[in-house]
Amino acid sequence: MPNVTDPYLDIAKLIERLHRRFLDVVRAELNHLGFRDLTPVQAMLLTNIGDEEIVIRELIERGYYQGSNVSYNMKKLVEGGYIEQSRSPHDKRSVRIKLTEKSRTICEKIQELEVANGEALKAAGVSEKDIEAARDTLRDIERVWSDFIQYGRRA
16 A cells, blocks of 8 residues: 555645645635636636637637536626627637636736735745746646546556
């Protein structure tokens, strides 16, 4: 039986906890800004759309979200006035989306929050070298997990 403190086994749980904690940070900022009709996942969806006009499918293909989550959240974002959508002129089945001015403001605030979090890490003594090493390691984990999904245990 593997050692339960094995860091390889602990990493998935840590990643999950960090993700939830990050969403809690975003939720606190949204509440502070008075955006109570927007969930943290929806706010991050807006930041992933950015300044582009894209087809919803692109968010799924980029690996950010699952289809059912995107559909539900898009509906809520359109209803809330955060997203404008239009039919593609070339394929009427395809819906193009873009941010509204309301959502651009939120994206700016989320970007400011991310900068502030980076500064907080520096102030806490986390070096840029440590952050780069963590980022590289997380990318390696993502690659291994993606290969596992695509190729199974042979990867």
